[in-house]
Amino acid sequence: MHEMVKGGNVGLAALSEDAGAVVVSLAWSSAGGDGDADVSVLLLDADGKVRGDGDFYFYNNPAAPDGSVQLLGKTPTESGSEDRISLDLTAVPPEVSRIVLAASRYAGARFGDLDDLCLTLADRVGDALLRFAIEDAGAISAVIFGELYRRDGGWKFRAVGQGYDSGLAGLATDFGIDVDDEDETVDGEEPAAALEAAPDAPEAALGAAAEPPKTLTPPAAQPTAPAKRRPRTARKKVTLPAVTRKSLAENDSWRMARLFPVGTLKSDHERETRATSVLLSVMAQVPEFGRRLTAGFGAPAGRMETYTEVALPHGGESPKRPDGLIRVERAGKLWTALVETKTNGNPLKAAQVQDYVDIAGRRAYEAVITLSNDVALDGSPLVDVKMDGRRKHKVALWHLSWAEVTHQAQMLIRHEGVGNAAHAWLLQELLYYLQHENSGCHGFQNMGPAWVPVRRGIDEETLCEGDPRAVDVVANWERLIRQVCLRLGGELGQKVLPVQRVKRGTDPAERRAALADRLCREGRLQAELRIEDSPGVLGLTADLRTSKLRTSLEIPAPAAGSPLTWAKRLVRQLPEAPADLHVETLVDGRGGGPRGTLERLRPEPADLLPKDGATITGFRLSLFKGMGSTRGTAETGFIRSVDEAVDRFHDTVVTALRRARP
Incomplete structure (x- = not known):
């Protein structure tokens, strides 16, 4: 793989015989687990400007009609996540001379807070052709990682590494995009x-x-489309309507005809x-x-x-x-x-x-x-x-x-x-x-054949570190968490990714072996999920000794107001949360503060305040649920219990907190 330095360039033909279709990955990691960024692509003409707003591809416009550009979305990696872009260079219009590859952060976040920033370009079989790492991002909210440009009938890549303080809107404006930063609400009709x-x-x-x-009407017969609005770098807010229609069936036993019979x-x-x-x-x-x-x-x-x-x-x-x-x-x-x-x-x-x-x-x-x-x-x-x-x-x-x-x-x-x-x-x-x-x-x-003997070994305290069966359980736990992210993300229409708090380049086998040894010692499987627009990282713990699942969320204390106001506001923001929701006060960045169920705290929010006046840094919200005993997806299965625990916590707690945010 060709290692690039800032300002360097290389021809794709020199790296691969088949670079007509490439996948660009922009990757990063975050020590806190909650760092995120979004990719964008701009197609430029010979003057260095877009031909129109349609040449700007980002989260509100993810794909080109001709298939030349498609944002593939984020995918988890062993040490964080990466945002991928598919480029069909053979389909790029001839008047496009440059393709700019960028990423941006939002809500005041800066790239200097992320680790291991790098771009990787791979050919059609997935072999990495080049890599460009950015070491000194600093206090910028948008960055151009690199660009592809035409030269002598082929394509070359240039490592750029240029930052912008003005974010995605400022980057887009520089290349001729007239953006509208107002929030956009789609009413879902x-x-x-x-x-x-x-x-x-x-x-x-x-x-x-x-x-x-x-x-089925030919395009020429369709009415003229209204003028296209300016691109909005603010995220779309999609609200799906509650459409209810009365069924024409005479009774509930009638089954609707389906195109693909499955029963x-x-x-x-x-x-x-x-x-x-x-x-x-x-x-x-x-x-x-x-x-x-x-x-x-x-x-x-x-x-x-x-x-x-x-x-x-x-x-x-x-x-x-x-x-x-x-x-x-x-x-x-x-x-x-x-x-x-x-x-x-x-x-x-x-x-x-x-x-x-x-x-x-x-x-x-x-x-x-x-x-x-x-x-x-x-x-x-x-x-x-x-x-x-x-x-x-x-x-x-x-x-x-x-x-x-x-x-x-x-x-x-x-x-x-x-x-x-x-x-x-x-x-x-x-x-x-x-x-x-x-x-x-x-x-x-x-969860695989190792699930039952590992649970039995933990219960009987006979499971020893280095047991390969524990490694199998850890790997299947990772698979389950990735699937939970896919399911929840598809239902919400938002990015949901597992959090990895390790440095890029960590060997996957060594990492899983270390987690397996921890499972043998503590009897717990742990994971964290980052949900877009959520107030924090959702934690999930499966305690195999107590057969309990714990879903939790830590939220920081507000910057203004008194501790009593914080406690009252928090309880008020959870009117429909389960009565058995556990609320714990975090003192000096750790646990150890007062705690109680929401049922007990509703009439007395002041019970969350430390008696000794210690500094409150945040609150931890937790729900507990019994863990399925079997390894599959049956009613008593572990996998189903994990799905139900995550759904219940998200629907009753995370959604309420998100709704209450200004």
Whole structure:
């Protein structure tokens, strides 16, 4: 990998033979766990200005219609998080000469508060080509990491590292964007928003303003669109309406007809073939969705066709039949990926995936995509596959979990929207299928064979440090937390990421081994979740000795007012919170202060004040719940109990505090 220094430049052709599609990752870490930033991209002409406001891509405008730019969103890493951008350089309009890659912070935050700022650029198979680290960010709220520019018929990268005190708005203005920083509220009267409120009645929820017949009218016959408003760097506030429509059914036993029937599936083979066909068909028919799932895998923006049960020769053996095949065509060139699917918690088979990688290499296909309930972790591959380095053509091996597929569908139809009502209905039918109890597509759903013996060993105090079974439990706990983040983020339409408080470059295996030893000593699994616009980091602790789950949130003391005013205001902000919510006063940055349940504190908020007049630095809010005993997703399962604990705390505590914030 080529290490860049500030001001340096390098041609992409010198780093890779296939750099027509690249993924740029902007990464950082935060010692406090709550640091965050957002990426943005600007397309500039020869004069160094945008051609129009549409050349500005950020959180309120995440994708280019031609597929040349797509913000892929944040993904957790072993030491923090990274925001990724997919760039199809072959689709960039010829009049664009430069692509600026930037990031910004908000609410007064500065990049100097973050650690390990760096940009990484990878080719279509995921191999990192270059890296640029910024060591001296300082008190800036926006920074240009680098830029791609045309030179002699190719693309080069320049490491910039330029900061802005004026934030994203100031950066955009410098390149010719006229921004409007007022808050924007979307009242949710569009079909995508209505679909969430009435998921069982898509044809009614689309509403009279977006009837399917109108969506079939050719674009030329559509009425002239109103003038586009200026880009707003303030975040969109999406409020989904509570749409209620009376059912036309005579009684509750009537079931609505579904495009993808799921109730009669009986075998794992049926589930796999049906799930593969349903997903691939929707990907081909809804361009925004198909592009969303494949852009990060190096696929170009183009016409997509999908196939199932394709027979492919494999040496002298009988033909192999991967579950699916994706083909994307752009400018006469084809990008092809084989798909291997597993449902209902069935594991991927290394030999099977190896066969498909070998076939892809011989046929010059670009990728193999595995799709299962499992969640991939850095440093812990799901299957052990060997790549033949003698072949000139490289094959990329990528993994998707069903939870990620569901998350992307939710984000599109419930929060970001699609441009066609029929496409929104298709995505809603896909969501119904994926979330049906009989589909087998519920994501990670089993804590593994080590779960029961580890819990027994902790209960009997016979589990010793260095036990590999504890490492397996820690890895599966990480998978569960990542899935919780995907599910909650899809429902809220907000970024939800696990927090990692370690330095970048920490070895994943060593980190998990240390956490496993801690589990053996203390009997607890711990995690933290950062939810966008929340007043703090949500903590989650699974105490295997007491079989209790604890969800908690620490909020700092206000800058103004008296301690008694703080206590009264806090209790007043939680009118609908559970009576068993525990409130603890933090004294001098730690615990040890007065505590009690909300039921007891409501009539006497002054009980939260330390008797000795010690300095109050904040409050910790906690809910406790019994922990499921089995390892799966049954009513008594551990995974379900974690989901329920997080949902209850967020809905009754975090939402109330967020609503009460000025």
